Amino acid sequence: MKTxxxxxxxxxxxxxxxxxxxxxxxxxxxNNAAPSATTSAGASPSASQAxxxxxxxxxxxxxxxxxxxxxxxxxxxxxNKKYPNIKVEVTVVNPNDYLQKLQSGIASGSDVPDIILGxxxxxxxxxxxxxxxxxxxxxxxxxxxxxxxxxVPYLQNSKxxxxxxxxxxxxxxxxxxxxxxxxxxGTDDPAELEKLISSWDAFxxxxxxxxxxxxxxxxxxxxxxxxxxVLRGQNFNSYVNGxxxxxxxxxxxxxxxxxxxxxxxxLGKNELWTPAWSASMAKGQFMFYPMGPWxxxxxxxxxxxxxxxxxxxxxxxxxxxxxxxxxxxxxxxSKVKEAAWAFMQFAYLSDEGSxxxxxxxxxxxxxxxxxxxxxxxxxxPGAYDExxxxxxxxxxxxxxxxxxxxxxxxxxxxxxxxxxxNALYPLWTKDTSITADAALQKFITEVKNKATEAxxx
Amino acid sequence: MKKLMWVxxxxxxxxxxxxxxxxxxMSTYFNEDLxxxxxxxxxxxxxxxxxxxxxxxxxxxxxxSLVVSITSVALALFTSTLIGYAIAKFKFRxxxxxxxxxxxxxxxxxxxxLIGYIIEMRHIxxxxxxxxxxxxxxxxxxxxFFMIQFMRDAVPNDLLxxxxxxGCSEPGILLRIVLPIIKPGLATMATMxxxxxxxxxxxxxxxxxxxxxxxxxxxxxxxxxxxRTDYAARMAALAMTTVPVLILFxxxxxxxxxGLTAGAVKG
Numbered sequence: 001m002k003t004x005x006x007x008x009x010x011x012x013x014x015x016x017x018x019x020x021x022x023x024x025x026x027x028x029x030x031n032n033a034a035p036s037a038t039t040s041a042g043a044s045p046s047a048s049q050a051x052x053x054x055x056x057x058x059x060x061x062x063x064x065x066x067x068x069x070x071x072x073x074x075x076x077x078x079x080n081k082k083y084p085n086i087k088v089e090v091t092v093v094n095p096n097d098y099l100q101k102l103q104s105g106i107a108s109g110s111d112v113p114d115i116i117l118g119x120x121x122x123x124x125x126x127x128x129x130x131x132x133x134x135x136x137x138x139x140x141x142x143x144x145x146x147x148x149x150x151x152v153p154y155l156q157n158s159k160x161x162x163x164x165x166x167x168x169x170x171x172x173x174x175x176x177x178x179x180x181x182x183x184x185x186g187t188d189d190p191a192e193l194e195k196l197i198s199s200w201d202a203f204x205x206x207x208x209x210x211x212x213x214x215x216x217x218x219x220x221x222x223x224x225x226x227x228x229x230v231l232r233g234q235n236f237n238s239y240v241n242g243x244x245x246x247x248x249x250x251x252x253x254x255x256x257x258x259x260x261x262x263x264x265x266x267l268g269k270n271e272l273w274t275p276a277w278s279a280s281m282a283k284g285q286f287m288f289y290p291m292g293p294w295x296x297x298x299x300x301x302x303x304x305x306x307x308x309x310x311x312x313x314x315x316x317x318x319x320x321x322x323x324x325x326x327x328x329x330x331x332x333x334s335k336v337k338e339a340a341w342a343f344m345q346f347a348y349l350s351d352e353g354s355x356x357x358x359x360x361x362x363x364x365x366x367x368x369x370x371x372x373x374x375x376x377x378x379x380x381p382g383a384y385d386e387x388x389x390x391x392x393x394x395x396x397x398x399x400x401x402x403x404x405x406x407x408x409x410x411x412x413x414x415x416x417x418x419x420x421x422n423a424l425y426p427l428w429t430k431d432t433s434i435t436a437d438a439a440l441q442k443f444i445t446e447v448k449n450k451a452t453e454a455x456x457x
Numbered sequence: 458m459k460k461l462m463w464v465x466x467x468x469x470x471x472x473x474x475x476x477x478x479x480x481x482x483m484s485t486y487f488n489e490d491l492x493x494x495x496x497x498x499x500x501x502x503x504x505x506x507x508x509x510x511x512x513x514x515x516x517x518x519x520x521x522s523l524v525v526s527i528t529s530v531a532l533a534l535f536t537s538t539l540i541g542y543a544i545a546k547f548k549f550r551x552x553x554x555x556x557x558x559x560x561x562x563x564x565x566x567x568x569x570x571l572i573g574y575i576i577e578m579r580h581i582x583x584x585x586x587x588x589x590x591x592x593x594x595x596x597x598x599x600x601x602f603f604m605i606q607f608m609r610d611a612v613p614n615d616l617l618x619x620x621x622x623x624g625c626s627e628p629g630i631l632l633r634i635v636l637p638i639i640k641p642g643l644a645t646m647a648t649m650x651x652x653x654x655x656x657x658x659x660x661x662x663x664x665x666x667x668x669x670x671x672x673x674x675x676x677x678x679x680x681x682x683x684x685r686t687d688y689a690a691r692m693a694a695l696a697m698t699t700v701p702v703l704i705l706f707x708x709x710x711x712x713x714x715x716g717l718t719a720g721a722v723k724g
């Protein structure tokens with residue numbers, strides 16, 4: 001090896017220049033690739049200046065991150081009929097990655113969508129980030145009395161500001177198998193079933209009867225997870241106060257009932273959202289699945305495509321609960337706030353958008369006015385009524401389930417509690433020696449570990 | 458003894474190939490039928506699954522991934538070879554520091570530098586394009602480290618001296634003498650960089666905000682996702698994603714193995 005000389009320096013310089021050339025080539029290519037990204041930014045400011053009642057005057061490009069591309073592909077053309085100058089750009093983002101992607105976008109100052117979706121799994125955390133605009137302020141001036149009262153707490157942050165609207169309401173009951181109900185209980189009429197399972201004790205008794213009659217082939221729920229969704233959801237009490245997390249008041253009773261069900265042997269051993277759980281719908285091993293208005297399309301008919309007529313909807317023992325649900329807000333530094341708000345209003349609140357949404361996807365808006373103005377639409381057969389044995393699902397949700405719904409304040413600890421539950425319940429399923437009390441204590445310890453700043457009891 | 462070895466080899470081969478077989482078989486099923494039992498024999502739903510995959514712009518995504526991986530490989534090889542050659546074969550001030558610096562940067566996990574990297578990319582003006590996920594391979598510490606070691610072991614200094622004495626120019630030495638010797642190393646690194654960039658998920662996830670620029674891992678995770686996971690369609694897409702890489706690996710496996718064992722025994 002020899003010490004480097006002038007000649008070598010020249011060579012190194014040459015290779016460096018080669019590198020620069022190749023880099024420059026990349027740069028010039030990029031200019032061809034970039035315009036799509038820059039046009040949106042360039043078009044933005046016009047919208048924020050144009051706050052006008054005339055839809056034609058609003059313009060700009062609104063960016064949305066959504067996982068439901070089908071919805072947006074249907075809704076955007078409808079929206080553009082009324083607002084031809086607003087372009088809505090959708091990026092498909094998996095809900096599991098949504099918050100991570102959003103946070104790195106915000107932290108790095110790069111692309112952040114104008115319209116942000118908060119799925120129930122991470123909604124509390126999103127609200128806590130402080131990146132959503134207060135919709136009661138200018139330029140939105142949203143009146144919260146225009147939406148169903150019970151939904152308001154789901155849309156507020158801890159300061160009480162209303163920072164989102166509902167994609168659709170998600171009051172939930174049970175989807176049930178009509179064929180099984182008829183076979184083992186002699187009726188598949190929702191009104192009759194309501195009476196049979198009017199309380200959780202009655203539910204457990206009926207479950208044991210079902211298990212005996214079917215020789216253990218048919219059980220009530222696919223797993224502990226499904227039962228927990230209902231039991232926890234029915235307890236609307238707020239359990240978080242600052243950093244005080246009162247799990248005992250929130251979960252003691254639900255867990256006791258849950259373990260009673262487990263010990264009665266009326267729950268399956270499936271974990272939520274697993275392939276086996278999805279496949280169980282078509283197999284007819286379980287009577288009930290907790291279901292909100294989005295369920296008929298995405299949940300039941302998707303997993304049991306040949307099950308038309310086999311399903312029904314009944315309300316849960318002792319009242320309604322919420323199942324899933326997505327809050328939609330506007331990024332506080334968006335440059336197209338009016339245009340974004342116009343789209344949100346049209347797609348999720350207006351009579352026209354809500355009618356399209358309802359007819360095409362079965363989604364039910366949170367806007368009170370819709371249920372006054374479009375009564376005929378609710379009365380008419382909906383997209384999935386046929387699948388549910390001709391039952392009017394929307395009407396059942398509105399008349400039998402919504403009236404006893406209450407709202408539940410959102411908190412950043414919600415997702416912690418959910419993740420702890422998801423980590424723990426498979427063990428509770430397997431190890432039946434664990435009692436409700438021991439489970440609650442373990443639950444509290446785990447939440448403490450994950451939320452170190454909180455006082456958990 | 459030989460028999461036992463064969464039995465072991467066959468057993469291990471079956472064990473490691475079975476998941477690939479399952480992936481291909483699963484892509485021929487209707488999603489909800491997948492979990493009724495263990496699907497061992499192919500079913501008849503492949504066409505429908507392919508339809509699900511292709512109706513959502515699969516070819517463009519495939520193209521994106523190819524562009525990203527091939528460009529990444531080219532850039533990574535280019536920079537790593539130059540760094541490796543310089544540090545392993547030339548004496549200059551700061552050489553040791555450079556080598557330590559390369560190792561130091563290897564120790565920083567990608568996740569830690571992620572936000573900073575995105576900010577950097579945005580300031581260069583290539584945010585929200587494919588460039589950030591290509592450029593990341595250009596300053597690729599492991600590649601540089603690998604090449605330094607490889608050059609040190611595989612390229613004899615005497616050979617370079619001979620070339621110099623015979624009057625070969627410095628670029629000529631690199632191109633005509635060094636490059637042919639380090640071919641196995643280049644092949645190894647090319648395969649690795651290709652695989653890593655092909656399978657990269659985190660970086661595209663946070664940097665790409667336009668469906669037009671999605672790469673395969675992003676696309677597959679978004680496929681048939683809304684409230685029902687279409688595993689069968691994902692498997693079909695995954696099979697189409699994995700098979701080319703598999704072929705690439707088989708083609709390059711001879712040189713790949715050479716590269717991995719190079720320098721193990723000094724002659």
